[in-house]
Amino acid sequence: MAGNTSSPGASVTSRVLALLGAFDEHHRALTLTELARRADVPVPTAHxxxxxxxxxxxxxxxxxxxxVVGRRLWDVGLLAPVEAGLRRVAEPFLHDIHAATRATVHLAVRDGDEVLYLERMSGRASVPVVSQIGSTLPLHCTGVGKVLLAHAPSxxxxxxxxxxxxxTRYTITQPGLLQQQLQRVVRDGYATTTEEMTLGACSVAVPVWQRDEVVASIGVVVGSLKRDRSRMVAALQVAAQGIGRSLG
Known part of the structure; x- marks a missing residue:
């Protein structure tokens, strides 16, 4: 929730920023009264x-x-140098993965302690996917999120x-077990999930390196990883290397 913006000296800009900052993962839709309260702005001003x-x-x-947050904010956000450049560079590689796997393909970055989805290419298979471009989800139960969490600061x-x-009932919530998974992600170079975010959906993801830093993760969401996991990991790693090289 925003700080005190109801004081007479608060600028219009600070109040607008407070209203926009009232939205978060758990508050995606707000009434006018809720907006005013969370932004600490008088209701008439908020209106x-x-x-x-x-x-x-x-x-x-x-x-x-x-x-709810409007489309213009997302469009403006995509002009930020890192996100815009990353999406532009990654797009042809993501198309290649999508063509090869017919799965839903994701490009994501870490946003604090959440994963932010910059791109999503939908697959033909009827696999439930809750991600949307511009949405955020927990790091610990998504494939791209686990990759980013494994390489995140301590x-x-x-x-x-x-x-x-x-x-879901399959979400890993034991800290010790989750820590072991993150160590395997670093060791093996990829992460997997099995119905941890959504029932019926599995995912596999790999990191995108720019020099010695993980700047993003790419992944696919499918119904099962039992048969094609190795093939998907290989395709993702080739694409991730290409993206990393293109980023310089």
Whole structure:
């Protein structure tokens, strides 16, 4: 929740930023009253500013009457140098993986203690996928997330391992077991999940290295990894190497 922006000296910019900052993974849709409370902005002020944000497509109002983040914010965010360059470089490689596997393909980066999806190419198979471009999900129960968590700073790992949330009955929530998995990810060069995020969906992912730093992860989501895991890992690793080389 934002700091005190209701004081008379608070600028319009700070109040707008506070309203936008009221949204997070657990608050994706908010009423006007909730927005005002979480941003610490008077309701009349929030009403005026939110109306302007909706008119500018920074926010959108859904049929329930709640407000959600608008498409324009995501479009602007994609202009950030790292994300824009990464998506542009990765796109042809992701198309190659998609053509070879017919699976849903992801490109993701770490955003704090969450995984942020920069690109998603949908597959033909009827595998449930909850990710969307611009959405964030927990690091510990997604393939791309586990890769990024395995290579994250120790303080990020410690925060996630303190209280990993259970999303399905297969989600790994024991810190010791999860730590062992992360060590295997570093050792083996890839991560897998089996119905840990969504029932009926398995994933495999690899890191994208830029020199000596993991800057992203690419992965696929399929119904089962029993037969084609090695083939998918190999395809992903070839693509990840190509992306890394192209990034310089």
């Amino acid at each position: 005026r500013l939110v109306a302007e944000l909706v008119a500018g497509q920074a926010l959108a109002r859904v049929p329930s009457g709640e407000y 303080d990020v790992q410690a925060k996630v391992l303190r209280s990993p949330r259970r999303l």
